[in-house]
Amino acid sequence: MFTHFDFFGKEEIPINISKREKKIIELLLEQKNGVTLDFLTEALRVSDRTIYREMSSLESTLAKSQIKLVREPDKGYRLIGNAIALQELQENLHDSSKELSVQQRQSILVIQLLLNEEEVKMEALALELQVSVGTIQSDLQSIEEIFKDYKIEIQRKKSKGIKAVAEESNRRLIISGLISSEINEYDFSRLLESFSKKNKESQWVKRENLFLNLLDEQVLTNVYYVLKEFDQDFFKQVTDTQFQKLIILLTFSIMRIKQGYTLESFHTPLTTVEDSTSVSIAKGIFQATQKRDAIEVNLAETYFLALQIEGLNVHIRKEFFSEGYDADLSFKVSELIRRVSYQMDWDFNQDETLYNDLLAHISAAVKRAMAPMPGNVSSLLQKIHSQYQQLSLVVEENLKEVFTDIEFLPDEIIYIVIHFASTYEKLIARQHVSVLVICSSGVGMAKIVQNRLKKNIPEISDIATSRISQLDQLELEDYDLILSTIFLQGFESEYKVVTPLLMDDEIKSIRMSIKQLLSEKLKKQPSDTKNLVTSPIEENEFKTFYHKMTIVNQLFERFDLKKWQNHRNIEELIESICLYLEEEAVLSNPEKIKWKLLERMTIAPIGLPGTNMALFHCIDSEVTVPYFAIYDIPASFVMDSIDKGTIEMKRVLMMLGPEPLSEAAQEVLGLISSAIVESDLNLEIFNAGSKKLLTNYLNALFLEKYQKQ
Structure with missing residues (x-):
């Protein structure tokens, strides 16, 4: 049974008619006393025979709306029906005159398929969308290409029709994404404001936008009030478009839950998901929602919402040295900058903000790519792509090569291009030509x-x-x-x-x-890295400059490169280092820190590709001070690297921080960790550099950093 969804307003006649028939209806509605055959033939510039044929077709069409088309000898043709039916005909005719674009029609077709659990006949879809069956078949070919990316299958059964087979999570993402892409941010903002004012000002928006009719107004209102409560603390940096998408997705998800379509399971890539900030936010949102709407929410629903929150362009957790620090992503971002710089013959590393901007954006983009919402590339983004055509091609090519397991949507790629283009323009502005x-x-x-x-x-x-x-x-x-x-x-x-x-x-x-x-x-121009390595900067100069930064001095006073004794396995090696650090008053519970470091190694690889070193790091309340040091071991251990290969580890980079971690300590440790993988030269400095070289490098790194501020 085909489920009809009210895209076009109220129950209406299926206006699957020609433009000429629409014109005839308009004339009949205008001339309430009737129109003659001669008047119609002259107005439409057609023959009598054509008018007879059109009238015969219209008679059966109008009868479905309880409206009679009659011909009277003296007055000609006229419509007979009650006032309400004639008014609805007028409104429906007006609405139907606004022809859908191909994109809108295909979006509605996708939504109809995903909302119907059973087979739908093509004839029913053609009638609903006011097009021919051939057009529906053509649209389906385009849609199937999109469906492949979401692992959605279109099944065809003779005499029964077609059906989309999809996971519930993908149904929600696609439908809510399509709804959001068809709603203007300004109109949506006005609609939400009207909820606050508790007036009916929003009705014009709903009448004008077919896609908005899919959303339950009461659920939308409740979601808006709930997310508004969280806005000040968590979503202040989120763009209007992203906030709109989140509101619509949550609204549609709650509607599906109430209809009985609950997520049974949802596999999330979030590390230590139970403790992640995004999950805490998702739980809080659902708890607030349940006070307004009686719904049951399971853990899968919470994880699903949490992943959408992860995909927002906002720092909801510490990005640098923290439990959420992603060494793999950090390495890949540096590799992307290196490759683009080489192919464009342009040193993008000279802009120190590019790495941090890309790390934040790609981190969010990766989360979005794990559960992407369809979106349209705006004309502005297309213009940027055209203006920086070569850069766009290079970035797109290298994104595919560096992030092999992620498929970035076109608009995501262009936003990443914007970061590179911004750096390009900034570097040009600094030069004198x-x-x-x-x-x-x-x-x-x-x-x-x-x-x-x-x-x-x-x-x-x-x-x-x-x-x-x-x-x-x-x-x-x-x-x-x-x-x-x-x-x-x-x-x-x-x-x-x-x-x-x-x-x-x-x-x-x-x-x-x-x-x-x-x-x-x-x-x-001498590169930053070469300056940092070769500049004869004394440690005392660094300490004098940062005499107020006690936390930084503490870290560098403890920095060392030690020759360490041999051990049978990695566990014994880490245990011996932790026991030593207890004696040095760096930590108070060596057993706990040992297992935490080893546990992080099992969660994600920590070996740095193309080197003999691994970055062991964690924060914990048992750590007393920020700490960074290097330990060289006589015999190597084979371990996994962050590029999914292996390395022979002979050098341990040990980075520890107390919990909670102060902003100063976070910045210091974060700058070190990002500098390690910033370039091939930096990797070699940390992989083979002496204590003197490393001390000089680190001191200069921070001196330069804070001189710029």
Whole structure:
């Protein structure tokens, strides 16, 4: 049995009719006393026979709405029915005149399939969507490609129809995502505000938006009030679009729970999920919801909501040195930056904020990719993709190679491109590019070239103009690029010949030259890493500069690179280090810390690819001070690495922190952990560096960090 869902408002006639038939109905509604055959043939510019045929078809269509189409000898054709039926016909005709886009039609088709548990006949879908069966068949081919990504199968049975076979979690994600993508953020905001004002101002929104009719208004109201309570503490940094998606998903989930469609199980990738902040938030949201709506919520529902919260662009837990620190993700983000830098011939590592921005964004994007909601790539995002076409292609290609087990949605890829593009623009803005324009036709022509350059190539900082007779008065080496409107016989400096009007292909060529020039400038600048390694910075200078930062000094006073004795296995090795740290007053319960470090190793690999070292880390109330040190061992241990390979560990990086961890300690330890995997050179420094080299590097790292603040 096909379940009809009220996309088009009230119960209405199935307006599966031609434009000509709609026009006839409009004329009949306008002329309540009737219209003659001659009037109709003239208005529609068709023959009498065509009008007879259309009227015969309309008579049966209108009868379904208890409206009669009659022909009277003197008055012609007119409609007979009660006032309510005629009013509804008028409204339905108005609504049906707003034709759906292909995307909207396909979205409704997807929703109809996912909401129906039984087979649906194509004829019923065609009638519902006011299109032919052939159009439905064509739409299904497009939809099946999308369904593959969600492991949804379309089953076809002769005489019965078609059915979508899907997990409940995927049904919710797709339907709520499609609803959200078809609702304007401004309209949705006004709708929510109307709930607060307790008025009926929202009705126009609901009438205008077919997709909003799928949501239960009372459930939506309850969800809005609940999430508004949590907004101040947890969702302040969430975008309007993300908050809208969360409201709609939770609303639809509660509707499904009330209808009996409860998640029986939900496998989440969240580490130590029972203790994660997102799960705590999800539990709190459901507890508040149950006070407004009588629903039973199991653990699977809580985990499902928690994963959606994990996918928000907001720091709901400490990102650096904490139980939630993800060494695998940190390594992959650094690898992505390295690969994009190499292929674009542009050192993106020079922007220290890029790594942190990407780590935060990709962490959220990975969670979203585990349970993605469909979304549309906006025109703005498409414009960005077009403007940074090469960068977009390079980023997309390397995302696939670095994050092999994740499929990023198109809009996620473009948002990641935006981070790289922002860094590109910032690095360009820091450079000084000067151009000399040589023109033989006087100042006027030179000004034309100058203005064209300013308008089309904003990377240029200074533009100077000169006549040929003035060249001997200039220091030509002061200019990064020389342009000339004429050929200069015997001119020794490198230059480009251009036309005074600067055609598009010339502008493109100049931009390429400047990009190459800027790339060379960036390469010539001493990189941060090289400075940190070679700068003769004394530890005393570091301590003087940070005399108020006691926590930082404590850490560096304890930093050491120790030659450690051999042990039969990793457990004995870690136990011996923990016992030593108890003597050094770094921790008070060596047995507990030992097992916590070993447990983290079983949860996720800690070996660093291409090296002989592993990063053992944890925070615990039994740790008394922030601590970082390195231990070299005589014999190696084979262990898993974060790239799913193996390493032979000969160096232990030990990083510990007290719980709760202060912001200063979190920043210090976080900066070290991210610096380790920032580049191949850094990996080699920590893998093989001496105590002197490492001390110098770490001191300089923090000195540079805080000098910038």
